[in-house]
Amino acid sequence: MDKNTIKKLGKILGSEHLTTEKEDLICYSYDATGEAALPEAVAFPGSASEIAEIMHLASKEEFPVIPRGAGSGFVGGSVPIRGGLVLSTKRLNRIIEIDMENMVAVVEPGVITGHIQSEVEKMGLFYPPDPSSLKFCTIGGNVAMGSGGPRAVKYGVTRDYVLGLEVILPTGEVISTGTRTAKGVVGYDMTRLLIGSEGTLGIVTKITLRLIPKPEKKATLYAEFPDTKSASEAVSGIMASGTVPATLEFIDKSALACIKKDLSIPLKQGVGAILIIEADGSRAAVSEDAARLKGLCKRFGAGNIVESSGRKEAEKLWDTRRAISPSLFRLGTKKINEDIVVPRNCIPKLIERLEAISKKYNLTIANFGHAGDGNIHVNIMLNKGNVDEEKRAEAATKEVFQTALDLNGTISGEHGIGLSKQPYLGMELSDKEIDLMRGVKKVFDPKNILNPGKIFPQE
Numbered sequence: 001m002d003k004n005t006i007k008k009l010g011k012i013l014g015s016e017h018l019t020t021e022k023e024d025l026i027c028y029s030y031d032a033t034g035e036a037a038l039p040e041a042v043a044f045p046g047s048a049s050e051i052a053e054i055m056h057l058a059s060k061e062e063f064p065v066i067p068r069g070a071g072s073g074f075v076g077g078s079v080p081i082r083g084g085l086v087l088s089t090k091r092l093n094r095i096i097e098i099d100m101e102n103m104v105a106v107v108e109p110g111v112i113t114g115h116i117q118s119e120v121e122k123m124g125l126f127y128p129p130d131p132s133s134l135k136f137c138t139i140g141g142n143v144a145m146g147s148g149g150p151r152a153v154k155y156g157v158t159r160d161y162v163l164g165l166e167v168i169l170p171t172g173e174v175i176s177t178g179t180r181t182a183k184g185v186v187g188y189d190m191t192r193l194l195i196g197s198e199g200t201l202g203i204v205t206k207i208t209l210r211l212i213p214k215p216e217k218k219a220t221l222y223a224e225f226p227d228t229k230s231a232s233e234a235v236s237g238i239m240a241s242g243t244v245p246a247t248l249e250f251i252d253k254s255a256l257a258c259i260k261k262d263l264s265i266p267l268k269q270g271v272g273a274i275l276i277i278e279a280d281g282s283r284a285a286v287s288e289d290a291a292r293l294k295g296l297c298k299r300f301g302a303g304n305i306v307e308s309s310g311r312k313e314a315e316k317l318w319d320t321r322r323a324i325s326p327s328l329f330r331l332g333t334k335k336i337n338e339d340i341v342v343p344r345n346c347i348p349k350l351i352e353r354l355e356a357i358s359k360k361y362n363l364t365i366a367n368f369g370h371a372g373d374g375n376i377h378v379n380i381m382l383n384k385g386n387v388d389e390e391k392r393a394e395a396a397t398k399e400v401f402q403t404a405l406d407l408n409g410t411i412s413g414e415h416g417i418g419l420s421k422q423p424y425l426g427m428e429l430s431d432k433e434i435d436l437m438r439g440v441k442k443v444f445d446p447k448n449i450l451n452p453g454k455i456f457p458q459e
């Protein structure tokens, strides 16, 4: 991008909404992986029409544009590896409409996910997808990554709540996908194609979300188990029991060690794993489900089971749960964070194999996550610059992915591919499948200007 291009961008945006200052560029150079590359400029557009103009210019002058929400991604998706323009959705932060009658919300992509949740809840409605980053990630990022969270076990993920999108194509053209209605089957399902496309096909500028009635009540249980085996067997047992919890989170001993100071329930000696389980629904159903879930935990060997006494206490427990990921740096200066998924009844086998991989490579692996839907966050901990550990971690990562695939699972449930998982894409997808996907990218973005270098291994 030369001076002339920067000048043209300034004209579109107004100079106060464009920066080329080094200290600003650094702030927009990385995401939660720690991977970093400097952009040449950062734009803060205030409308879809400005984005359309930017894309029109980018297409003409062929410079890369990298959409960015909060930069909380776990795979390097918003890192500008080929320079160019980072396009922040920070100013597109309006909830345009909450339609109570039709249970629909229309929002801009830069709205923080947790803010959507609290606003709709004030009106007795519910937007369930709850990535643990919900207090800072954006809904645009959630759509681009197909994000999920603890409540996916009962309610599903972002994809299940997006009815339609407004999208700016790499050429600057605007399209609308999907409907505002509960049903719609006109042509290919472009909405689903764009969800999880990691900012490589188009820039999402408006999102129509499906809402549901807010559950009347919820109960939050904290159950301690002597070891990971009994806790993981409880996960499979609960999921097979017919009682569907709203969340079913698993936390192993290594992960627990990192948050124990913040836990409101003092961690006892001899606890090898815990489950955080929620039941929600009508008052009567919640007390029945909570009693059943407690009974199931006991049957699988749980010792202490604590039911949160109120909303505040439950929220504190969730805040601590959400802090696990960053707190793992207490175990090492580098974290390889994977989010594999297996069929729910394979969770005990998976945990057993992950512990064997940890032993084999002599590396701490902290496991936690949304076990109820088979999704475990596998965190291989090492120390930056330790070449021997790096080598072992690389082999361990491959083995973790192979384990997930051997158990009929997948290498990513919600974090996506981005940069970090490119080398492993071919473990799950065939050449033909990858070729088809590359073909889709070419149709949307023939000049490869939108978030180039992501998802597909470099040719």
Ligand SMILES: Cc1cc2nc3c(=O)[nH]c(=O)nc-3n(C[C@H](O)[C@H](O)[C@H](O)COP(=O)(O)OP(=O)(O)OC[C@H]3O[C@@H](n4cnc5c(N)ncnc54)[C@H](O)[C@@H]3O)c2cc1C
Pocket (backbone or CB within 6 Å): 031, 032, 066, 067, 068, 069, 070, 071, 072, 073, 074, 076, 077, 078, 089, 109, 130, 131, 132, 133, 136, 137, 138, 139, 140, 141, 142, 143, 144, 145, 146, 147, 148, 149, 150, 198, 199, 200, 202, 203, 204, 205, 322, 325, 326, 414, 415, 451
């Ligand atoms: C502590 C922590 C906990 C987390 N927990 C979870 C979890 O439980 N579940 C989960 O799924 N993820 C989780 N994540 C990962 C991350 O928060 C999600 O991937 C989130 O959806 C990213 O949103 P963002 O706004 O930060 O997007 P960014 O990181 O800014 O961008 C992510 C990708 O989306 C693209 N993008 C962003 N906005 C747009 C747009 N408007 N149009 C097109 N493309 C766009 C970017 O180009 C990039 O490829 C966690 C992260 C952290 C740090």
